[in-house]
Amino acid sequence: MSIEVVQGILIPFAGTSLGAACVFFMQRTLRPIVQRALTGFAAGVMVAASIWSLLIPAMEQSAPMGKLSFLPAVAGFWIGVLFLLVLDRIIPHLHMGSSEAEGPSVSLKRTTMLVFAVVLHNIPEGMAVGVVYAGWLAGSSGLTLMGAMALSIGIAIQNFPEGAIISMPLRAEGMGKGKAFVCGVLSGAVEPIGAWITILAAEHIVPWLPYLLSFAAGAMMYVVVEELIPEMSEGRHSNVGTLLFAVGFTLMMTLDVALG
Template identity: 70%
Template sequence: MEAVYGLLLPFLGTTFGAACVFFLRRDLSDGIQRGLTGFAAGVMTAASIWSLLIPAIDRSAELGKWAFLPAVTGFWIGVLFLLALDHIIPHLHRSSGQPEGPSSQLRRTTMLVLAVTLHNIPEGMAVGVVCAGYLAGDAEISSLGVLALALGIAIQNFPEGAIISLPLRAEGESKLRAFAGGVLSGIVEPLGALLTILAAGLFVPALPYLLSFAAGAMLYVVVEEMIPEMSQGRHSNVGVLAFALGFSVMMVLDVALG
């Protein structure tokens, strides 16, 4: 059941957020979008620390002073993995007029969806690897810990769903197509989680590396994309305060439920 929560909750958060396109008549203001992005960045940062890196180090305690090694190794592999995806997948960030990755003839709206899909990959992997640890009987990962991570990511996926569907609507897409774009950007999460569960089940000793891999991938997204977006323009302190709120919410969920 915990694995089902892990697979479905984040996706439902994105879906409900994307459904905002049916109820809101116009795109969100820059200030609100910065706040929502900052909140999501705070959740992802806290999840990377409490749900992923700390359990990775704790699980390697038998290495003594070298307990950090699997966490550091997996972390850097995760960072480099997202760096590689950033260079090989054409995408366009909402606040940028210049596409990233290889040159492409893809539509602007398609590249907007790909940008969100790209940073949903590590979130799905994070939930998947924590579910895998719980299913493998890891004493450091509880069922409530799985629920806390899935719930935290679902909460931050709600504004992400709105942030992708509303701009698609503003780009001229119909409400239904804009909603579908938001939903499709999140479908990679349950798929990534499922694949990670299967992979981790086959390689249980590699769990510390997989936990920290997901953390590195998520923090790459936070630093490369979300922090610049939340800090640009006037009144950037809105993004900072929202980041602190998101960090606090995820920290409370993980400590209280984990």
Template identity: 70%
Template sequence: MNMDIFWGLFIPFLGTSLGAACVFFMRGEMHRGVQRGLTGFASGVMVAASIWSLLIPAIEESSDWGKLAFLPAVIGFGGGILFLLFLDHIIPHLHMGAERAEGPRSHLARTTMLVLAVTLHNIPEGMAVGVVLAGFLSGHGDITYASAMALSIGIAIQNFPEGAIISMPLRGAGMGKMKSFVGGMLSGAVEPVGGMLTILLTSLVVPLMPYLLSFAAGAMMYVVVEELIPEMSEGEHSDIGVLTFALGFMVMMTLDVALG
């Protein structure tokens, strides 16, 4: 495997793994305010990545469509929303703080469904990194290796708190520290796998690039609106989620503009 591609796919997974390792150093459950702030930060990174790293390049890739340059982005974005909605309904999973699982009935353990919930929303992040790396590999002038790495680093930064957010509840549910770490780490394993599959698909059908870029953006936005925003707003009113959302958005925007 090309080392540029390896690092582009591995860095987000490394972010999840380092976050999951927090279970070895933290005691008890994560404070609700901290969890809310980390969720807000992740949301801000994902929204900014969807716009600067995915939707804008998708529209630029379709510039020869003239006034209809928005069309592939609209189609892809809608497809990404519907794809995640479909997965949400066929995969049993349990969101943080929820009492009832979503998806079909199953006899899976509560901890397993917590991992599946995080794994589910890591799928679009892997796709996003994969399609941008594929754009770099196929020689699309608007997508440079620097912009691909900016997205990879941004996803890794927001994966760090996500790794902690999943491993700590697993520990609180009675798992040992090592099992909690592995559970948190494995929730991010879908990202390099999904990224590689996306690279292979895009390399086969290069004209799909604007559709796949916006597809990944739609999938990421589904996760933000359906899961992360409700989580950071749940319970007693607090401004921490909004402030960390803004911080995450600014960090990802800075990375993309400065490096891209």
């Protein structure tokens, strides 16, 4: 595996780790308006990445199908949505600001289920990075190293607030700073692992690349609509989540077009 690929799949993980480190020098809890702003920003980045880095390349890969080039993107998108729906049902987890856990009823600590919630939506992000790098390694048209790097950087930027959003509440739950930091870091470890496994299977997935690109997009969009948008809108009404969504969206769009 080339050094460019190793760097690319570790960049998002670094973003999560740096965000988790906020627990060492920030207040014990995040103000609700700050948490809504960070969540809105993350949602904007994920939506833009789903469109410019995943769905559009998926349709470009299917260009020989002519007017039906949208079919692999539609199929993969729906499979991604349904895949995350299944994980949402079978993995016990607890969303930020919620008092009721989702998934099967199990006797787990609240802090553990908070971490599971973040791990759950980090899965499609890792797959997205892995699929794009696998396509670049295979020489697929429309997928460049700089485009893959743009996706890695964009996800790393939105992972920074996510790292803080997981470590800070764990600290507020009574967990020590060091342990809260480690849990925040580990919540992001699924991304490079998922990317690495995807890249290892590159020679087998290339024929299915349009489906896999849109699969990752569907999974990411599920996370945005099911988790991030409700979290950025909860509590007293404010527009901060919407405005930061727009900032995240335009930043990721700019990165993808400028670097891709």
